[in-house]
Each structure stands twice: as structure tokens, then as C-alpha cells.
Amino acid sequence: MFYMLIFIIKVIFMSLDELKKEFAVKFLLIAKELEICKRKLEANNKRIRFSNLDRLFYTIFKKISLKIDYYISLVSPETVLNWYKQFIKRFWIFPNKSKKKSGRPETSKEIKELVLKIKNDNIYIGYVK
Secondary structure: OHHHHHHHHHHHHHOOOHHHHHHHHHHHHHHHHHHHHHHHHHHOOOOOOOOHHHHHHHHHHHHHOHHHHHOOOOOOHHHHHHHHHHHHHHHHOOOOOOOOOOOOOOOOHHHHHHHHHHHHHOOOOOOOO
């Protein structure tokens, strides 16, 4: 889904020349940062909180434009790269939805007793000195 979003946005931006594309990216980033700052003022927080959609927005535009590092002012470019890594990591992790123990099922008590009986009856089979 992440790559689909990037592809769709790239197709939209393909029709623009470089100057218009750079201007559009810059405008969208400034608008997003303004939205985040307004949200911070409304919540009266000292620290800026980024939602998952904010992080997704930054990572998509990082993949689209290489010059995004010059326009970002709220977060560092390394932070955006870390967010991208987290999105990819979450995409490829498939959590165990069942509450059962993971791994091999436990061997029944009868089979364990049978194996121990065979072992004790035939102590020297397979032993080479």
C-alpha cells in the first residue's frame, strides 16, 4: 500500500516540470507543518506530537523529492528516514494473531513414555566405542 501511494503521487507529479514540482512539494510541506503547529497550539503541548499520518506524509514526500531536506523545519531528515524504516518494518512483520504458543506442538505423554521405555530396554543399541 505504501508503494502504491508513492506511485500515485509520482504519477500526479510527472506531468509537472521540475520547477513546478519543487514548488508544489514545498507548498505542501509548509501547509503540513502549519497544520502540525496549529494542532500543537490547540493542545498546549510543549512538545510536537506527530501522528502516523504525519509520518506517512513526510516519508512519502521524502521518497518523491530528493530536495525535501532543505524544506523540512520541524523534524530532521534522519528522523524522516527512521520513520520510513519503521513503516517498512511494520509492513513486513506479521504478528501472531492466535493466543496459542508458537512453535511445535507438545508431544503427548504416551509417546514420551514409549520413547523412554525403548531407550531403557535397549541401552547399548547404537553405541560404538
